[in-house]
Amino acid sequence: MRKTLPDLFDAQPDLLFQLVTMLSPTVLQENKVPVYTVLQEPGNFVITFPKSFHAGFNFGLNCAEAVNFATADWLPYGGSGAELYRLYRKPSVISHEELLCVVAKGNCCNNEGSIHLKKELLRIYSKEKTWREQLWKSGILRSSPMFVPECADSVGIEEDPTCIICQQFLHLSAIVCNCRPSVFACLEHWKHLCECEPTKLRLVYRYTLAELDMMVQEVEKFGGCKTQETKISQRPSSGTKRSIALNKKEGMQVSQARPADKWLLRASKVLDAAFSSVEYATLLKESEQFLWAGSEMDRVRDVTKSLNKAKIWAEAVSDCLSKVESEVNDDSMKVHLEFIDELLRVNPVPCFNSGYLKLKDYAEEARKLSEKIDSALSSSPTITQLELLHSEVSRSPISLKKHEILSKKISSAKMLAKRAKRYLTDAKPPGIEMDALFKLNSEMLELHVQLPETEGILDLVKKSESARDKSNKVLTGSLSLENVEELLHEFDSFSINVPELNILRQYHVDTLSWISRFNDVMVDVREGKDQRKLISDLSSLLRDGASLGIQVEGLPLVEVELKKASCREKARTVYTARKSLDFIEQLLSEAVILHIEEEEIFVEISGILSTARCWEERASTILENETQMYELKDLVRMSVNIDAVLPTLQGIENTISSAETWLQKSEPFLSATSSMASSPCSMLELPVLKDLVTQSKLLNVQLQEPRILETLLLNCERWQCDNHQLLQETEDLLDNAKIDDGTHSNILPKIMDLITRVDSARRSGLALGLNFDELPKLRTASLKLGWCCKTITLSSSSPTSELLEDVGKPSLQHIQQHLKEGQTLEILPEEYYLGKRLMELKDTGLEWAKRARKVVTDSGALALEDVFELISEGENLPVHAEQELQSLRARSMLHCICLKPYNSRSMVSCSQCGEWYHTYCLKLHWRPKAYVCSACCPLAETTPQIDPARATEPERPSLNQRRTRMVATDAAVNDLKWKTRKHIKRTTKRSPQVHILPWFFT
Secondary structure: OOOOOHHHHHHOOOHHHOOOOOOOHHHHHHOOOOOOOOOOOOOOOOOOOOOOOOOOOOOOOOOOOOOOOOOHHHHHHHHHHHHHHHHHOOOOOOOHHHHHHHHHHHOOOOHHHHHHHHHHHHHHHHHHHHHHHHHHHHOOOEEEEOOOOOOOOOOOOOOOOEEOOOOOEOOOEEEEEOOEEEEEEOOOOHHHOOOOOHHHEEEEEOOOHHHHHHHHHHHHHHHOOOOHHHHHHOHHHOOOHHHHHHHHHOHHHHHHHHHHHHHHHHHHHHHHOEOOHHHHHHHHHHHHHHHOOOHHHHHHHHHHHHHHHHHHHHHHHHHHHHHHHHOOOOHHHOEEHHHHHHHHOOOOOOOEOOOHHHHHHHHHHHHHHHHHHHHHHHOOOEHHHHHHHHHHHHHOOEEOHHHHHHHHHHHHHHHHHHHHHHHHHOOOOOOEEHHHHHHHHHHHHHHOOEOOOHHHHHHHHHHHHHHHHHHHHHHHOOOOHHHHHHHHHHOOOOOEEOHHHHHHHHHHHHHHHHHHHHHHHHHHHHHOOOHHHHHHHHHHHHHHHHOOOOOOOOHHHHHHHHHHHHHHHHHHHHHHOOOEHHHHHHHHHHHHHOOOOOOHHHHHHHHHHHHHHHHHHHHHHHHHOOEOHHHHHHHHHHHOOOOOEOHHHHHHHHHHHHHHHHHHHHHHHHHHHHHOOOOHHHOEEHHHHHHHHHHHOOOOEOOOHHHHHHHHHHHHHHHHHHHHHHHHHHHHHHHHHHHOOOOOOOHHHHHHHHHHHHHHHHHHHHHHOEEOOHHHHHHHHHHHHHHHHHHHHHHHOOOOOOOOOHHHOOEHHHHHHHHHHHHHOOOOHHHOHHHHHHHHHHHHHHHHHHHHHHHHOOOOOOOHHHHHHHHHHHHOOOOEOHHHHHHHHHHHOOOOOOOOOOOOOOEEEOOOOOOEEEOOOOOOOOOOOOOOOOOOOOOOOOOOOOOHHHOOOOOOOOHHHHHHHHHHHHHHHHHOOHHHOOOOOOOOOOOOOHHHHHHHHO
8 A cells, every 4th residue: 555655645644544545456466465355145244354454345235234343362463453553643442451451350261362361461561561660760750540430340431531642542551740631641652741841740550560460460360371471570579588689680670679668768767756747748749659560569558558547547636636626616617526536446546646645535525425415315304404505515625416416305395385385375266276286295295305384285185185075976976956056165265176176166057057048948938939949949958958967957848848849840841841641640649749739720730631631532432443534633623722742642643644645645546547647757656556555454544545546456457467368369379470481361360450459458558547567568569460460461572473563572671671670679580480581582682782783883894685684683583672773774775886884984975866975986086066976967977077176075964954864764764665675786766865874873
């Protein structure tokens, strides 16, 4: 890549990390770079090994996932990759050092994996040791440990700071300066961090060299094998004199050990002397240059811990003593006795402090005061005694936990005393809740403080319990107004709010209110006011009285008056809306029970009931037998004046409605019977007539119309029976007609007679005015019989003699029309003997007519002898083809000396005889204006000389002239006797007017 693209690498040294540049595989192979290709199918995995690049492309829509994974033997490759990232200053995805430490502490590698892990750990250990020693030599003596992550056993959970130069994670150690505390640099790039002196820089580390060495040993122990490098690295961890001697021989270790020994000597002297904060701080600051080192500095680390512990303890003792001796009044600034006891329990003391004994004396005095508080709280003191003790505790320089308890007890006692005074002075009922009184009494007893209001509260509690018991006794028994009033009078001025007593008070108020309402309603009852309002008031009064807690005497009277008012209101509804007779009877029964039947409204209702009963009896009598329509309508008119629902009225109305509906449906049949006229559009159905006759038998009314319809139905059934026999006779005669050959004429009269009978029966059926199914059958039978009759006539009219006139022959058009009519009637001519003969006649005539039409249009191709023969054949046919014969006769006429009929060639007419000649037959070069043939002027041998310029074609005759001549020609042709026709010979006789033939052929 560098050789091929040097310019790109100069502009961007980390070009390989951007994944934006590709080289052709051919270029790579030319530079001896191995290139491999692989086709990944669905379900396949492709693994890219370290120190290799890969590129690929898809052949279409694809869904794939790339996953990064590493085995133990990848660790050396990962280390070299991290160094390359450091070289190119590319940020890493994960920290390689963190990965190694997490794996080493997790002990999750097997024997083979431990070998690779040990090698990589030794590499970073040696590198870390070398750089830390070089920094120490360069004057960086300050150091401090890094923060400990929350998830130390996971990789990448919390990101470490990165080097400002190489962008790599700083997991093991870093360099920081106070000028920019948020910026870090790795040990290799510490000179590029800032421009400060090395003495101002600080080394921050996560593990000491001793801890890193311990990781290597743990991996060796877990893997079960050791390398020569690890054995050498373990030499400093030995505590023997020989190891120390070897370490001293090494330059760096010897140079660091001398100041360490001096520091240890000074530290031992300081620990034995009196505490001095300055000396302790100086020693701890100087110890930072040794704490990051290996196991040879374990003694320094231990002494440093002792110095820290002694410094913290001595400063705490001095601080407590200064606060105690200052005698502050603010409790938040005082020292707690528990904290002082914790300092005094340290044994042996880390160092000598002159204030230790003084602090011990102050603590003893505070303990005595605490015991005094316990003694006071265990008895039942007064508020005054508690306040004196509280004042003494407040003056103490040491804070006691029981001081707060004492304050709370005094506050509670004062608050309870205040509440008790208020309860005792409150005399307005109801003032105080009973539960609050009991709670106050309970709190006063639990407080164990002597209060002057205790006796008064106990007396109130006893009275409250007495009121509650008496109220419960009254509530559980039969409540009467006298008992309740007596109890309420006894506790009228009681200030405690007893729930049971309040219930009785509410019962008493509700009862008095109900009695007042009762008196008002009874006044309205006596005055006889609106019954609806009375019902509402009495219902409300009855409902409220039943829910009262105290029994009242007027409740039964309210119930009786409510029933009376309801009965009167029901009576009024009889006039507003008609009621059933059962309802009226029940209403009168209720009035008798309530003793109000003598009232005017109930007397009137009794009269209505009597009238309705009489009407019901008459209606029942009429309905038992058939009756006239007017009697039923009279009953309906009478029911209008009766204010009650009559049970039989609906039946009578249904009977009238059924009869009128039946008459309405029967009206078309009755009209048809009276008029005896019908039309196809007003045909009536026979099933409807039968249904009406059946329904008439269910009518409970005397009518004349049912007998008329029964007569009509009887006539229809008789007509159907007669026509069934007639149709059967027709079928038999048609079957006989199929085999009749026409030699005997006895079947034709039978057919004619049967046609007459069928038509007569059809007319009689139409006269009945009903739509019978037999009517179409009769019409079809008549048409079929007529077709058979015409077939016999046409078949028997064919001539047997050649000299028979054309008048007796059937025409070809008539035969075709007759056969078409048979198809319309669904008659197959093949089933009839004469029908077959008629079809043969049609086929013969059609075949001859086809030949004749062909000859007529052949432009003279057929010889005249053959034409005459064809005409003779047509005249002898059993059918008459007039049009074709006329065309052939016109075809046989002679026009020119060439014996050819008229055609489209130019012709000239003789001005004397009228004969026509072709101009080319006369050898004329043009058509003269006037011409005389040789027959009319035999002396004229030469052709007249006519000016060619004046020779014009004569005008053709007009359409009217041609039609006039056509009539004359047809008459001449019809009169011609072809038995005596002339020979084919040219004469001077004027030929017929054949000039009209062109019009005929068109």
